[in-house]
Amino acid sequence: MSAEIIPLKTRARSAAPTLDPMLTLTAQGMNSVNTVILDRMQSEIPLIPALAGHLISGGGKRLRPMLTLAGAELVGYTGTRHHRLAAAVEFIHTATLLHDDVVDGSDLRRGKAAANIIFGNPATVLVGDFLFSRAFELMTEDGSLKVLKILSGASAIIAEGEVDQLTAQRQIETSEERYLNIIGAKTAALFAAASRISAVVAECDERQEHALDDYGRNLGIAFQLVDDAIDYDSDAAEMGKDRGDDFREGKMTLPVILAYARGDEGERKFWREAISGHRTSDADLGEAIALIGRHDAVEATRERARHFAQRAVDAISIFPDGKARAAMAEAAMFAVARGY
Amino acid sequence: MSAEIIPLKTRARSAAPTLDPMLTLTAQGMNSVNTVILDRMQSEIPLIPALAGHLISGGGKRLRPMLTLAGAELVGYTGTRHHRLAAAVEFIHTATLLHDDVVDGSDLRRGKAAANIIFGNPATVLVGDFLFSRAFELMTEDGSLKVLKILSGASAIIAEGEVDQLTAQRQIETSEERYLNIIGAKTAALFAAASRISAVVAECDERQEHALDDYGRNLGIAFQLVDDAIDYDSDAAEMGKDRGDDFREGKMTLPVILAYARGDEGERKFWREAISGHRTSDADLGEAIALIGRHDAVEATRERARHFAQRAVDAISIFPDGKARAAMAEAAMFAVARGY
Numbered sequence: 194m195s196a197e198i199i200p201l202k203t204r205a206r207s208a209a210p211t212l213d214p215m216l217t218l219t220a221q222g223m224n225s226v227n228t229v230i231l232d233r234m235q236s237e238i239p240l241i242p243a244l245a246g247h248l249i250s251g252g253g254k255r256l257r258p259m260l261t262l263a264g265a266e267l268v269g270y271t272g273t274r275h276h277r278l279a280a281a282v283e284f285i286h287t288a289t290l291l292h293d294d295v296v297d298g299s300d301l302r303r304g305k306a307a308a309n310i311i312f313g314n315p316a317t318v319l320v321g322d323f324l325f326s327r328a329f330e331l332m333t334e335d336g337s338l339k340v341l342k343i344l345s346g347a348s349a350i351i352a353e354g355e356v357d358q359l360t361a362q363r364q365i366e367t368s369e370e371r372y373l374n375i376i377g378a379k380t381a382a383l384f385a386a387a388s389r390i391s392a393v394v395a396e397c398d399e400r401q402e403h404a405l406d407d408y409g410r411n412l413g414i415a416f417q418l419v420d421d422a423i424d425y426d427s428d429a430a431e432m433g434k435d436r437g438d439d440f441r442e443g444k445m446t447l448p449v450i451l452a453y454a455r456g457d458e459g460e461r462k463f464w465r466e467a468i469s470g471h472r473t474s475d476a477d478l479g480e481a482i483a484l485i486g487r488h489d490a491v492e493a494t495r496e497r498a499r500h501f502a503q504r505a506v507d508a509i510s511i512f513p514d515g516k517a518r519a520a521m522a523e524a525a526m527f528a529v530a531r532g533y
Numbered sequence: 534m535s536a537e538i539i540p541l542k543t544r545a546r547s548a549a550p551t552l553d554p555m556l557t558l559t560a561q562g563m564n565s566v567n568t569v570i571l572d573r574m575q576s577e578i579p580l581i582p583a584l585a586g587h588l589i590s591g592g593g594k595r596l597r598p599m600l601t602l603a604g605a606e607l608v609g610y611t612g613t614r615h616h617r618l619a620a621a622v623e624f625i626h627t628a629t630l631l632h633d634d635v636v637d638g639s640d641l642r643r644g645k646a647a648a649n650i651i652f653g654n655p656a657t658v659l660v661g662d663f664l665f666s667r668a669f670e671l672m673t674e675d676g677s678l679k680v681l682k683i684l685s686g687a688s689a690i691i692a693e694g695e696v697d698q699l700t701a702q703r704q705i706e707t708s709e710e711r712y713l714n715i716i717g718a719k720t721a722a723l724f725a726a727a728s729r730i731s732a733v734v735a736e737c738d739e740r741q742e743h744a745l746d747d748y749g750r751n752l753g754i755a756f757q758l759v760d761d762a763i764d765y766d767s768d769a770a771e772m773g774k775d776r777g778d779d780f781r782e783g784k785m786t787l788p789v790i791l792a793y794a795r796g797d798e799g800e801r802k803f804w805r806e807a808i809s810g811h812r813t814s815d816a817d818l819g820e821a822i823a824l825i826g827r828h829d830a831v832e833a834t835r836e837r838a839r840h841f842a843q844r845a846v847d848a849i850s851i852f853p854d855g856k857a858r859a860a861m862a863e864a865a866m867f868a869v870a871r872g873y
Contacts, residue, residue, distance in 0.1 A: 238697045292662060295635075296655035315636035315699055318658055322632060323692035325662070329669055329685035338676055345669035352663035357578045359655055 210527040212254070214520035219262040222276060226258050229280035233327050244312045244320045248287055251303050257387040258283045260412075263524070264391025264405050266517035267509065274394045277331050278340060282387045284328035285344065289351055289383075291321035296355070297442060340390050347386035354378025363443035365468045369450050376417040377410070384413030404508050408521065411505035416528045418498035421446035422491045423532040425482055437478040443468045447497065449481075451490040460484055495529060502529045550867040552594070554860035559602040562616060566598050569620035573667050584652045584660040588627055591643050597727040598623045600752075603864070604731025604745050606857035607849065614734045617671050618680060622727045624668035625684065629691055629723075631661035636695070637782060680730050687726035694718025703783035705808045709790050716757040717750070724753030744848050748861065751845035756868045758838035761786035762831045763872040765822055777818040783808045787837065789821075791830040800824055835869060842869045 234245040258279030265275045293299070294307040295314045301307055309317040325348075332341050358375045361367045388409030392402040424439045425448045439446055445468065453464045466472045467481060485491055502525040512518055574585040598619030605615045633639070634647040635654045641647055649657040665688075672681050698715045701707045728749030732742040764779045765788045779786050785808065793804045806812045807821060825831055842865040852858055 236693055236696075238693050238700065240696050240700055241693065289662070292658050295658055314654070316696060318632050318635055319692050319695045319699065321662075322629075322665070323689055323696065325665060326685055326689035326692055329681070330689060333678055333681040333685050336678055338673055338678070341669070341673040341681065345666055345673050348666035349663055349670060352659050352666055353576055353578050353581065355659045356576075356580050356656060356663065359659065360578065360580055 210523045210530050212524055212527050214516070215259060215263060215524040215527075218266055218517060218520040219259045222262040222265070222279075223255065223259065225273065225276040226255070226262070226279045226283070229277055229331070230283055233280060233284070233331060234324065236323070240312070240316055241320055241323055244291075244308055244316055245287065245324060247305075247308050247311065248290060248302065249283075251305055253303060255283055256416075257286050257383055260384060260387040260409055261391050263517060263521050264388045264408075265395060267405070267512050267521065268392055268395045268397050268401060270391060270395035272394065274335055274337075275391055277335055278390055278394065279387070281328040281331040281335075281344065282383065282390075284324045284331070285348055285351075286383060288321040288325040288328070289355070291317050291324070293355070295321075296359070297438070299438070335394075337393060339393050343386045343389055343393065347382045350378045350382040354380075354382065358444070361445050363469055364445060365453060365465050367445035367450060369447060372445060372447055372450055373414070376414055376421075380417040381410045381413030384416070385410035388412075400511065404511050407508035408505045408525075411501040411508060412525050412528060415498040415501040415505065415525065418447060418494050418501065419529055419531050422448055422494040422498070424448075425485045426491045426532060437475075440467065440478050440481055441473045443470055447494045448485045448490040451493050452481075452485045452488050455488040455490070456484060498529045502526060550863045550870050552864055552867050554856070555599060555603060555864040555867075558606055558857060558860040559599045562602040562605070562619075563595065563599065565613065565616040566595070566602070566619045566623070569617055569671070570623055573620060573624070573671060574664065576663070580652070580656055581660055581663055584631075584648055584656055585627065585664060587645075587648050587651065588630060588642065589623075591645055593643060595623055596756075597626050597723055600724060600727040600749055601731050603857060603861050604728045604748075605735060607745070607852050607861065608732055608735045608737050608741060610731065610735035612734065614675055614677075615731055617675055618730055618734065619727070621668040621671040621675075621684065622723065622730075624664045624671070625688055625691075626723060628661040628665040628668070629695070631657050631664070633695070635661075636699070637778070639778070675734075677733060679733050683726050683729055683733065687722045690718045690722040694720075694722065698784070701785050703809055704785060705793060705805050707785035707790060709787060712785060712787055712790055713754070716754055716761075720757040721750045721753030724756070725750035728752075740851065744851050747848035748845045748865075751841040751848060752865050752868060755838040755841040755845065755865065758787060758834050758841065759869055759871050762788055762834040762838070764788075765825045766831045766872060777815075780807065780818050780821055781813045783810055787834045788825045788830040791833050792821075792825045792828050795828040795830070796824060838869045842866060 230249060234249060235242050261275050261279040261282055290302065291308055294302055294309045295317050298309075299307040300310055308320075312320075328344070329341075332344060354375050354377070357371075358379055361371060361375060385406045386409070389402055389406040392405045421439065424437070424446070440449075449464065449468065453461055456464065463472065463480065463484065467477055472480075505525040506522045509518055509521055570589060574589060575582050601615050601619040601622055630642065631648055634642055634649045635657050638649075639647040640650055648660075652660075668684070669681075672684060694715050694717070697711075698719055701711060701715060725746045726749070729742055729746040732745045761779065764776070764786070780789075789804065789808065793801055796804065803812065803820065803824065807817055812820075845865040846862045849858055849861055
């Protein structure tokens with residue numbers, strides 16, 4: 194497959210992009226990564242593997258470590274260092290999910306009861322800290338200061354993005370620019386770092402390293418945009434999180450930002466009340482979905498996502514065509530097509 | 534001053550050990566450390582320095598970075614690398630305090646409203662994550678993989694200790710051994726790492742490195758024992774945390790473990806009810822303090838602390854006598870004498 198993608202809208206449903214090529218490409222390596230993950234989440238304190246395992250065995254796609262592995266294939270790396278580092282990436286991600294569950298007061302995560310519901314907030318916070326520390330132990334064992342710099346920097350940026358999102362919560366005036374900054378930090382920074390480190394272990398040149406960073410960053414933005422769209426998509430299949438969570442929490446995501454911008458004064462009044470927390474019933478959620486539908490705000494969000502996915506695909510065009518590049522390109526298209 | 538300490542009980546009150554020699558020894562270095570701390574807690578997201586600053590400027594003694602600086606003096610290190618690393622140590626400590634406040638649902642910290650009370654649990658968790666990431670950025674900038682290994686390992690152990698403490702909460706059968714394991718992990722591991730890294734930057738031999746680790750570890754245990762004693766000490770001055778917090782939270786600390794072990798069946802019944810959360814009134818706290826007093830459990834806890842403080846002092850006897858060693862020895866004695 195070339196880097197030129199067929200516009201999604203014209204694709205037949207049967208030809209919908211999938212994650213399959215990516216899964217095939219990384220299957221063997223992911224076995225090694227999973228072994229590291231299971232090995233390093235152990236502890237003499239039984240609550241730690243119990244709680245960590247609830248989330249880690251809970252059906253996540255492990256997309257981020259997969260990016261590290263796919264990147265390694267793309268650049269022709271033949272060693273095994275990236276297995277441990279990919280596990281570190283997944284631990285950082287898992288730690289942030291655990292802390293997010295506490296921060297959001299979530300009930301569901303990946304369609305199961307969230308860790309904090311079963312194990313309580315205290316243990317959930319602390320096991321997040323444990324996994325975060327383990328991630329840095331894994332990186333230290335690998336020994337690359339460059340990888341440590343990339344991932345410690347990404348971790349700080351993730352936390353900043355999460356705090357920024359918290360600050361923007363219930364703020365109806367949040368702009369699209371600010372929203373893009375938030376998801377660039379809270380989501381895309383780890384996608385970028387996960388991709389980039391494959392080039393570091395393979396000792397690629399700067400240009401290749403940046404290309405993989407760009408791929409991951411744009412893919413991460415596309416991925417988050419679609420996640421946020423799905424929460425308001427009347428056609429979408431049930432996702433693994435509570436439907437309408439973003440709405441009830443007053444999170445300013447792009448579908449809301451666009452529906453507010455495109456709405457008339459009456460609609461804006463509704464959004465101000467809803468986002469400030471005064472309209473949280475199922476009927477209000479229905480109204481929100483209807484307004485978002487009226488202004489094509491889900492489709493517009495997906496269109497933005499398509500733009501970033503295309504940038505991701507183009508970023509890796511400097512690498513030779515082949516199985517790895519094709520799988521990574523299709524993964525980007527898949528990120529956009531999810532939930533259709 | 535030699536490493537041989539005068540038994541505390543026979544010291545006149547006027548000769549009570551203080552932290553002053555330690556403060557003097559490290560004053561200049563701590564200015565540099567504080568500059569790094571203030572610089573690196575900044576962020577474009579205003580809530581981050583506001584929340585971090587609430588705790589960081591909140592009157593903590595910064596004992597842990599002080600240990601790194603004192604250790605550097607002890608081994609004759611003349612560089613400046615330890616300033617950045619000491620700041621990293623304080624960031625790790627601050628991150629754990631922020632998360633502890635959420636875990637414990639604390640109202641007070643260092644005599645002020647706890648961060649979670651002012652800023653809420655979500656922001657408190659996330660700013661903890663931010664500081665933790667910043668700590669690893671600082672270490673990575675320094676570039677010593679050995680320091681990274683020591684501090685990432687300590688961070689994982691701290692989290693394990695906190696989870697273990699959570700598991701032991703409201704468990705009246707918790708033994709002194711288990712309690713010592715918990716405080717060895719949640720408190721002493723960072724004291725040990727903070728001391729040890731001074732030997733690493735100074736490129737000392739293994740024996741010196743271990744001596745500083747032993748000093749910090751034993752000091753940390755002594756420090757935590759006295760902290761836990763003070764919570765039940767009828768004579769102690771008001772501390773910066775809510776009096777009786779440990780009691781109401783059903784935390785199994787040594788004064789309770791000893792009072793339970795030494796108590797008759799009626800007293801044990803009281804303790805079982807109290808620790809399981811069925812006796813939390815002020816009158817119950819008064820009864821707990823009375824029972825602990827009857828069995829000299831506070832004094833026995835301090836006696837245990839004295840033992841570990843003495844081991845700390847003896848651990849550094851391999852270093853030449855001088856200002857640094859004397860200050861560190863007196864700091865160990867001060868840790869035990871606090872609250873008298």
